[in-house]
Amino acid sequence: MKLGSIEAGGTKFVCAIGNEKGEIFESEVFPTCSPEITMESVVSFFKNKGIEALGIGSFGPISLNPKSEDYGSITTTPKILWQNYNILKKLKENFDIPVGFDTDVNVAALGEYTWGGAKGLNSCFYMTVGTGIGAGIIAEGNMIHGLLHPEAGHIIVPKHPDDTFEGVCPFHKNCLEGLASGPAIEKRWGKKGNELPSDHVAWDIEAYYIAVAMVQTILMVSPERIILGGGVMKQSQLFQKIRNKTAKLLNGYIKVPAVTLNMDEYIIPPVLGDNAGICGGLALAARELKKQEGKSVSVKI
Numbered sequence: 299m300k301l302g303s304i305e306a307g308g309t310k311f312v313c314a315i316g317n318e319k320g321e322i323f324e325s326e327v328f329p330t331c332s333p334e335i336t337m338e339s340v341v342s343f344f345k346n347k348g349i350e351a352l353g354i355g356s357f358g359p360i361s362l363n364p365k366s367e368d369y370g371s372i373t374t375t376p377k378i379l380w381q382n383y384n385i386l387k388k389l390k391e392n393f394d395i396p397v398g399f400d401t402d403v404n405v406a407a408l409g410e411y412t413w414g415g416a417k418g419l420n421s422c423f424y425m426t427v428g429t430g431i432g433a434g435i436i437a438e439g440n441m442i443h444g445l446l447h448p449e450a451g452h453i454i455v456p457k458h459p460d461d462t463f464e465g466v467c468p469f470h471k472n473c474l475e476g477l478a479s480g481p482a483i484e485k486r487w488g489k490k491g492n493e494l495p496s497d498h499v500a501w502d503i504e505a506y507y508i509a510v511a512m513v514q515t516i517l518m519v520s521p522e523r524i525i526l527g528g529g530v531m532k533q534s535q536l537f538q539k540i541r542n543k544t545a546k547l548l549n550g551y552i553k554v555p556a557v558t559l560n561m562d563e564y565i566i567p568p569v570l571g572d573n574a575g576i577c578g579g580l581a582l583a584a585r586e587l588k589k590q591e592g593k594s595v596s597v598k599i
């Protein structure tokens with residue numbers, strides 16, 4: 299089965315052809331310019347390749363309600379040229395096949411759930427800590443949408459007692475993204491994260507904020523696994539600090555082995571590495587195909 303996958307990001311679009319086993323046969327990267335230019339390249343990449351379905355993980359916010367008129371659009375993005383652009387419609391016009399559409403992070407979560415760090419489980423939480431912070435949630439085998447879709451990067455977190463930084467989020471200043479994203483680290487310390495030594499105090503503060511998010515997540519969503527990706531999480535020393543701090547903040551309240559004994563296997567980096575999103579797109583395409591064939595979509599492919 300030949301499937302298409304698109305990881306639509308604010309700086310680049312990754313397009314790939316693969317199959318229902320998550321194998322990738324070919325891929326190409328296009329810069330995110332205007333929708334007209336970028337989507338032209340995307341459409342010609344997939345033309346005449348014989349794909350049976352397509353899965354898209356997109357930057358957002360996006361409209362995911364099939365009943366809404368703007369279903370398939372990128373909505374209030376600060377990227378002006380893409381505001382209200384209907385990416386799903388454009389692809390549907392060009393390809394008469396099932397097309398799945400979801401947030402970049404929900405799709406990365408789906409990739410890890412299907413073939414990666416949450417394989418064999420029924421739920422997982424995937425968070426990326428990069429230019430922004432975003433999270434995708436799989437619960438009972440399905441990606442969570444609800445009202446809009448999760449926007450976990452903007453949860454309000456208590457300030458670290460030693461942190462005087464005001465935060466960079468244009469909406470909330472000191473939300474999680476405002477305090478712990480890559481740009482927040484750069485502004486707070488005057489250096490990019492990859493230029494700071496691994497024993498810098500920056501990473502204790504960073505781990506504290508992410509641990510607070512872990513605690514909120516564990517208490518509110520109860521995922522069976524948490525996967526942390528994105529550029530900032532390339533600082534691998536963060537993982538142990540986050541696990542320790544999360545356990546400390548939970549203070550023995552959640553008495554399940556994943557948290558009390560196996561934190562090393564509970565909060566983990568993406569097993570699919572940088573391919574979580576593009577593999578997730580293949581899984582989404584396969585699900586969309588099954589959905590159109592009238593089969594259950596909550597079962598694993």
Ligand code: ADP
Binds near residue numbers: 533
């Ligand atoms: P994006 O979020 O734009 O898709 P990334 O996930 O790579 O892309 O995140 C980019 C952010 O991560 C930047 O702010 C960058 O400074 C930061 N970053 C990238 N690599 C590292 C690293 N090795 N250590 C710390 N921060 C990093």
Ligand code: ZN
Binds near residue numbers: 475476
């Ligand atoms: Zn915010």
